[in-house]
Amino acid sequence: MAENLSERSHLFQSEQTDLQDTHGNNYHDEDIRNKTKGSTSGEDKKIENGDHIISAKYESLDYDTIENELYQQEGRIKTKSAVWKEFNRWLVMGLVGVITGLIASFIDYMVVQATQLKFGYVHQYIEFCVKNLCLEEPFLIWIAFNAVLVFIGSFLTSFIEPVAAGSGIPQIKCFLNGVKIPHVVRLKTIVCKVLGVICAVAGGLVVGKEGPMIHSGAVVAAGISQGKIDALHLDLKIFEYFRSDTEKRDFVSGGAAAGVSAAFGAPVGGVLFSLEEGASFWNQALTWRIFFASMISTFTLNIVQSYIKDKPWNLSYPGLFNFGSFDKTDYSGFEIPLFVIMGVVGGLIGALFNHINYKLSVFRIRFVKKKWMHVVEAIIVAVLTGTVGYITLYFLNDCQPPKTDEQYDSAQIFCDDGQYSTTSSVLFQTPEESVKKMFHEPPGTYGAETLVVYGICCFLLACWTYGLYVPSGLFIPSLLIGAIWGRLFGMLLNVIFPDMNWVNLEKYSLIGAAAQLGGIVRMTISLTVIIVEASGNITFGLPVMIVLMVAKWIGDLFNEGIYDMHIHLQGVPLLGWEPSSMLSNINAM
């Protein structure tokens, strides 16, 4: 009954090795034998190279209910408590939603405060130093800020809880599909993740906080549903009937959905995310409850946001990261080929991103093994990101007269009086705000040169950053890269077709962002819904779908989505939906 997924995967893998060997491919079965030996002696050997081998440190979760006589007897006796159990399922999901919403609000609030503090200080100092010729001082302050914050974030993940590194989405995907990754839903993990992601984002790394929010939701769900916290030796003795892998998984899928819902204001997207990523199970009643958790999460977050924005209980703030409002929302049939081209571009850039990231990760697995090396690497990236920002700001002083009132507040940095630095308006804020600016700033705000340099820097930095030992989401960097080249694409169209009113930078930067995100993560349905919900605009549904599909098709020609890639890099024995075409006719013995 209860199949051991891990065992199945091993079997599967060994066969694959044999098969591939007879075809002369570079599968290293000696590695796997080392691995197996390692596992029998009880210790986990590190992965020796970047190919697909499987680590023995992962156990499988037991998602099959064993319907033996005892189980049934218990069911017969406790018919009344079934209603109570069902009620508690809803209660737990509701609590998961509330707490996930609160955690997401906390992360967001802290990031915004820390970023404002940092850039407020740096900004003033630069303005001061332009007059007094002390330009190295604000630079040093900037990178010191970054280095200290990232040091904290990286220290937490390297030394205290390594599983808190990255976005957490690959780990959640594994958990939902039956692979137990140690510590993935523990209290220590969520603490490190939450503090770490605040430090990482405020520390200027090209990362988002959305992935960690999703992971946090999952941890909250696991914690509440089990009614105990191992780390504190606290056992509330409640919900003891939920202490099975199956029940826990169901709640975790609700928690992940609540996380998406809070992060993007996308409750339906959250449900679909849980289904798409963890869909080896599916159940109507469960989907219902997942939906409930998502809904409560957005709701909680909206209440908190309404207080932060001084309009208590005005609930029209849709989630933390909404894309802002789009003015012109129509498009014509002849734009479809353009969207397809953008999908292809997104797929190609995404595949390149994944390829570079893969090579970097393999390098990291081989040569950056010590914990202190992880911390040092993170600090190097933080310093580099700060340096690149400062250099861009200095050399690319794309000065323009302000076009909107808001821009009068922007920095004059390195510009003549009455002008402001467009570069600083992108750099001096959280990555989410940068994405929004890319979408909505009026045409002419950014020069093509600024965008090209900024785009390439973002691409390379994001590529290096994802995989560092800091909590780091990938959605925002992907959207940012895409929004940049999408805007460039729109500007190019403006040059080719001048004075055509259908060329609309907002639209093209949104489509570019969607294409890029799709090209990197290769999700489709949930991503479409998330983007549609975050942009608050249903009209772009069809174009978004088209670019996501094209981006996935093109990307899949070259490599897999980045989450699957990292799952394989960690040696997790996760069985895909379908066997590879070569294996489809082979039986497990």
Added chain:
Amino acid sequence: MAENLSERSHLFQSEQTDLQDTHGNNYHDEDIRNKTKGSTSGEDKKIENGDHIISAKYESLDYDTIENELYQQEGRIKTKSAVWKEFNRWLVMGLVGVITGLIASFIDYMVVQATQLKFGYVHQYIEFCVKNLCLEEPFLIWIAFNAVLVFIGSFLTSFIEPVAAGSGIPQIKCFLNGVKIPHVVRLKTIVCKVLGVICAVAGGLVVGKEGPMIHSGAVVAAGISQGKIDALHLDLKIFEYFRSDTEKRDFVSGGAAAGVSAAFGAPVGGVLFSLEEGASFWNQALTWRIFFASMISTFTLNIVQSYIKDKPWNLSYPGLFNFGSFDKTDYSGFEIPLFVIMGVVGGLIGALFNHINYKLSVFRIRFVKKKWMHVVEAIIVAVLTGTVGYITLYFLNDCQPPKTDEQYDSAQIFCDDGQYSTTSSVLFQTPEESVKKMFHEPPGTYGAETLVVYGICCFLLACWTYGLYVPSGLFIPSLLIGAIWGRLFGMLLNVIFPDMNWVNLEKYSLIGAAAQLGGIVRMTISLTVIIVEASGNITFGLPVMIVLMVAKWIGDLFNEGIYDMHIHLQGVPLLGWEPSSMLSNINAM
């Protein structure tokens, strides 16, 4: 391997009967014995009463792949053709989308033309007769129009293809869950369905065309994927490898999604609809393809619509039935309790609707057995609907000065010069347009009295109509009833809280519509997405979710959703997601 669902259901059902009998409930096991006897003698006995008994005329579909040696050998030989097969799967889904979109466009176009013709004529005649005192003549013309059209629709369904009656959603739900209902995906069915629904809607019945569009999509999918049309003895000898129940089901789920997508401009809603209704299977790759079919369907329809509206290739028309644009989209936290109340009201009215409809259907099954009686009943309802409309128009001459330019075109019928009849503005159009008017007309357009009378008439007529032998969707009538009482609710709030700018009739009528639809059909996730997509507005997502959940909870206290009810009434052996709580610990022998 291949489980006989039908057999399982019989077993299940007999147990249920025994069990319920010991508890003294009104399950009639003698009926079931009659039934079983009937089935052994090879003919299907009619259902004798309205309780849950099972008909033997339904076979089960074989959705399990038999992985025997032969199957595997074939797979081994044909590795190349696997790619071809996969390509064809996409091709078929694309074609399904295109043709479903075209059929939906055709239905819509014909309905609009026929309705305009009818009311244009009646309108002129009334204006003429008000002056010349011949008021019975336009009345007779009106009901003659209705009677003839409905006669055609009803004749097609009663005498030619009875399975084309109703919305088709229950039948598709059965098909997707493994019960073969004879003729449900045949050419004859789609022809009768399409022509019939045009006649029914144009004939003035309180029905929608959305359900039949969904059914049409499913038939198209079955037809194309099998590459043959039995009715025409046409076998194209293509796609022969798709001639299995499993493959056919996969395509049919895509077709149903394409239908929803075309009907509401809700491609994501379509995917979720297929999942929610037919979710005894779930597969990531399939979901992908379903999504593709949905997308193509909306796309095709938008192209056709853009031509009809003389803006070729402007693709911002979102589906056939979009709810129009909502101006004020914010809401506050204190409105949540109001939404909950509306959910409760929707659930209660929905339960009442289902109850009355159930009793009527049982009556119909018992006493209205002959085919000609079905036709006569439909004509009676058509005449009655026309009569009620005319009487309402005459006695409820809620005359008002026009507020918008558009209203100058409305009928002056029975009103003084410079005024127009608000009643006629609701009655003289397709039901969809009535729903839109309920949403968007400015405050004061309709008097409370008009709304109450109109609402009650709609409720009773819709209740009688669903179950008649005509193709008839239930979405639009439900939305209409809900929009009416939602608007009334808003007007009531306006009286209680005068001069408060948060009381907004648009918002409350939309929420009312959602609550009512939820209370009748009891779907949740897919319905939320459909409503959000159709209203083109993400902000209402949370309120819509809340009312749908509350409406479902409240409604479920009394009875089941109307689709499930009709499935049971037809004696279809469909196993629900979960056994009833009394049966959860009993084994099948």
